[in-house]
Amino acid sequence: MIRRLTFLLRRWCASAFVAASTIGGSATSAQSAPSGPEDREDPRMLFLISEFQAHWQRTWRDSEEYRRLRIPYEDFQRRHIYLRCYRDLFLDRNVDRKLLGKAYAFPESQYKMIASNYPARGLCPTWPLAKRNLDVDDESEWRDNALRPSLRASVSSKRDSLVRMLEVAYSANPRNGWTAGQLIRFSLDAKDFSTARRALAGCQAVAWWCSALTGLVLARAGETAEADSAYARMRRAMSDSVRCDWEDVSQLLERESQSEYRKLGCAARDSLHNAFWWLSDPLYRDAGNARLVEQESRRVEIALRSAISQDERFTFLDEEGGDAVKAVLTRYGRPSYTAWSGVAGDRNESFQGLAINYSAAPSPPYTTLEYNLGRTSTVPTWRAVSSPFSSTASDWRLAETDSIGAPTASRWPAEFFLPKHFLVQLPPGQTVTIRRHSYVEVVSSVELSHPAQMARPAIFDVLLLSTSAASRVDSIDQQTSQSGKSVRLRGRISANPQILAIEATGLSLSTIDARTRFAFAPPSPLEKLAASEIAISDIAVLSSLSAERLESPTDSLLAFLHPRLSFSGDERLMTLYWESYGTHFGDSANIVLRVVPDGDASLLSKIGAVAGLISDPTRGIEIRWRDQEARNRTSTLIGPVPTQARSVNLNLRSLKPGRYAIEIGMVLRDGRSAVRRTQVELRP
Amino acid sequence: MIRAFARQLMLAVPAFLLPLLPQSSAIAQPRIHGVYGETVRIRDYDAETEVFRAHVEVLLPPTYAVSKRPKLPIPGMYAWKFSFGEDRLLTFVFRTDSAISATSDRSVIRASSLHQCKSEQQWILDCDMPVRASARLGKGGLIIDITDSVVVSKIRAAKPNVLLRQLIEPGGRFTVDETGIKHR
Numbered sequence: 001m002i003r004r005l006t007f008l009l010r011r012w013c014a015s016a017f018v019a020a021s022t023i024g025g026s027a028t029s030a031q032s033a034p035s036g037p038e039d040r041e042d043p044r045m046l047f048l049i050s051e052f053q054a055h056w057q058r059t060w061r062d063s064e065e066y067r068r069l070r071i072p073y074e075d076f077q078r079r080h081i082y083l084r085c086y087r088d089l090f091l092d093r094n095v096d097r098k099l100l101g102k103a104y105a106f107p108e109s110q111y112k113m114i115a116s117n118y119p120a121r122g123l124c125p126t127w128p129l130a131k132r133n134l135d136v137d138d139e140s141e142w143r144d145n146a147l148r149p150s151l152r153a154s155v156s157s158k159r160d161s162l163v164r165m166l167e168v169a170y171s172a173n174p175r176n177g178w179t180a181g182q183l184i185r186f187s188l189d190a191k192d193f194s195t196a197r198r199a200l201a202g203c204q205a206v207a208w209w210c211s212a213l214t215g216l217v218l219a220r221a222g223e224t225a226e227a228d229s230a231y232a233r234m235r236r237a238m239s240d241s242v243r244c245d246w247e248d249v250s251q252l253l254e255r256e257s258q259s260e261y262r263k264l265g266c267a268a269r270d271s272l273h274n275a276f277w278w279l280s281d282p283l284y285r286d287a288g289n290a291r292l293v294e295q296e297s298r299r300v301e302i303a304l305r306s307a308i309s310q311d312e313r314f315t316f317l318d319e320e321g322g323d324a325v326k327a328v329l330t331r332y333g334r335p336s337y338t339a340w341s342g343v344a345g346d347r348n349e350s351f352q353g354l355a356i357n358y359s360a361a362p363s364p365p366y367t368t369l370e371y372n373l374g375r376t377s378t379v380p381t382w383r384a385v386s387s388p389f390s391s392t393a394s395d396w397r398l399a400e401t402d403s404i405g406a407p408t409a410s411r412w413p414a415e416f417f418l419p420k421h422f423l424v425q426l427p428p429g430q431t432v433t434i435r436r437h438s439y440v441e442v443v444s445s446v447e448l449s450h451p452a453q454m455a456r457p458a459i460f461d462v463l464l465l466s467t468s469a470a471s472r473v474d475s476i477d478q479q480t481s482q483s484g485k486s487v488r489l490r491g492r493i494s495a496n497p498q499i500l501a502i503e504a505t506g507l508s509l510s511t512i513d514a515r516t517r518f519a520f521a522p523p524s525p526l527e528k529l530a531a532s533e534i535a536i537s538d539i540a541v542l543s544s545l546s547a548e549r550l551e552s553p554t555d556s557l558l559a560f561l562h563p564r565l566s567f568s569g570d571e572r573l574m575t576l577y578w579e580s581y582g583t584h585f586g587d588s589a590n591i592v593l594r595v596v597p598d599g600d601a602s603l604l605s606k607i608g609a610v611a612g613l614i615s616d617p618t619r620g621i622e623i624r625w626r627d628q629e630a631r632n633r634t635s636t637l638i639g640p641v642p643t644q645a646r647s648v649n650l651n652l653r654s655l656k657p658g659r660y661a662i663e664i665g666m667v668l669r670d671g672r673s674a675v676r677r678t679q680v681e682l683r684p
Numbered sequence: 685m686i687r688a689f690a691r692q693l694m695l696a697v698p699a700f701l702l703p704l705l706p707q708s709s710a711i712a713q714p715r716i717h718g719v720y721g722e723t724v725r726i727r728d729y730d731a732e733t734e735v736f737r738a739h740v741e742v743l744l745p746p747t748y749a750v751s752k753r754p755k756l757p758i759p760g761m762y763a764w765k766f767s768f769g770e771d772r773l774l775t776f777v778f779r780t781d782s783a784i785s786a787t788s789d790r791s792v793i794r795a796s797s798l799h800q801c802k803s804e805q806q807w808i809l810d811c812d813m814p815v816r817a818s819a820r821l822g823k824g825g826l827i828i829d830i831t832d833s834v835v836v837s838k839i840r841a842a843k844p845n846v847l848l849r850q851l852i853e854p855g856g857r858f859t860v861d862e863t864g865i866k867h868r
Contacts, residue, residue, distance in 0.1 A: 041856075043759070043760055043761070043783060043854065044761075044783075046760075046854075046855070046856055047760065047761045047763075047808075047809075047852060047854075048807070048809075049856070050852045050853075050856055050857070050858045051763075051765075051807065051808050051850075051852055051858075053858060054765070054850040054852060054858045054859075054860050055805075055850075057858075057860045058848060058850065058860050061860065061862075062770075154805055157805070158805060161807070308856035309855055309856040309857045310856060310857065310858070343861070343862055364861075
């Protein structure tokens, strides 16, 4: 009795930690198939589907029994804690080991439990929990990969028979959305695309549902752009209320952002969803939004399975934990492997005791949900979704890798998907603009030096793109380069706020893609400059160049734009290039170049270009000159707004490591002034 | 009688008291279904199918919905499929002959009959070899008493130690499990 009371008290205390380590438990997934009078389930077909699913599960149980008796014991131990996923068992680090036995390890800290609204248990998806699984392939690619290869033929044969019967039922009533959906579902599971396409051709169910099924077939056939179009038709054909429920993305957000999202009404969510999916597109260079297509496909599959109480293994009834199943599938898609602890595990008296204690409805078989590494998260932060044109490269966290570029299990994101190639984050590089009379040019330099690119050297096709909305993507420049090298891209851009993206796809046999993207607000062309206004361009930090090259500087020097704003060793010898607008050589401009620890420069900017000398030469540099002096080289572009191109060599080797601001200020005789700054990092 | 009492008690007794309960020494071939290196013997209360000299008593799980005696009948087909042995030596279905509206397990039993399948692969509705048997409700589910002498002798000769069970109910619900077999 005392032990029971102590156990209950601990459980009550542990509930305080529940919120921090669980997600989900949210509104029931609203991806539902149409439910009109035409879409009633066919009782006979439902019976046959249940029989097939039972047969599949029997075959899968046989496969898992075979594997479980042959896995190392430590793999079993590691999986144990993730099989049942009761809140307190998962979270209570003070659990009485004598009471519950020594069989339970603690879950790793990066994982979150997906809680169900109904019973106390939830689901605990993870990365792989064993180095190798026996006689099994990735189930997320094909359902029957969960079965031992020697057992797949019998299941395939039974499924083919089921598909034939569904075809007959469907041809008798092509308006029935339920039958159409189940026919498509099992045809795709059988990899029978011809039957699926034939069924779509005669689909007379509700318009949006036919488009949904079309999108699913095209997506599974690898036709991403066409699937994207089909899903767009689906959304247009939905009523507002159906679309609002269908498009709910709360499950894909981090926990902190979910409540903010749920406060929004349907109209506000519409525009947010446009920004959300636009920013989540993995690669703008590819036709179709692969991430959106994957999400819509998951929604359709959930709707198909929810139309029946359970699929081959999992329940879709909310009161039995089906809401947690739907949440897992929404966030992560189908798992790569599900390990089962067997009949003994399902019936384990301790667990049954816990089920009684927590009033959890039993829902065997209890399995892990393991996802292979290589998956990536392309959904940005809530901050970026709310304000796309303020986003920075750090608003996206793609796949986590180790020092040799291999994916790691250290981070468990709120959602992910499996892109066609392993997608990693490029370093931010350096991007500058120069202004001309009627246009603006952007120049970007980036290094293809992600560990994944270095581990598997390859040639990359690199594209610089600009996008201001989902339907507006412009290619600016294209180059090829190889692992470890830098690449420079240059082209004209429009003057409105946009997202700039640099995307490198591996050529030939390479399976690595890399990208970076960030919001960019370019200046306006010089024709917009006021009559008496002067301005300075972005400061371009170039590799160190010889004095001869700098005799008559022009924007061709931007071909040497440094791929990083971080310098060490000899890189601290550099050349700066910038342009001043609205000034002539005869204006006798006073120019000040300062390199100061970041944070000090803003103060200097406010009090003007004239300031006290920097006393400590290891903490800053200040150089002043007049235009006529030979300190720097200048070239002038004559035009309605004159442009002076300037360059100077700079030696920062004497400065201590740290973050610095390079600031260039210009004051004319008539008092007009302009200032520009950029930030750099100096490393040892 | 003691064993039946023990079964009742087990539903309420915490796990750590189980070793104190009376246990039968008559255990059929132990089935290894634990983890690597660990052998789990099926205890008596797991062995829910019994093979006698002249008949076989198969215990099938009760339905989920109608066993709760709903107010409104639940229409549809009900079927149990069970196979003897991991190699599926013999497979049978106990099914309603057509869709019925059931309000209890008893009404399902009254409308069902036992058939043998050619193989475990065969669809339930295609299994049509009738088998002599009777059915009744027992503690823990349905008891199918197979009295067909040919079937009984085949099962006695093969001595399978596991019964693979499936239950298909209306509404898409199904269960798959397995239990032990005790040979008397």
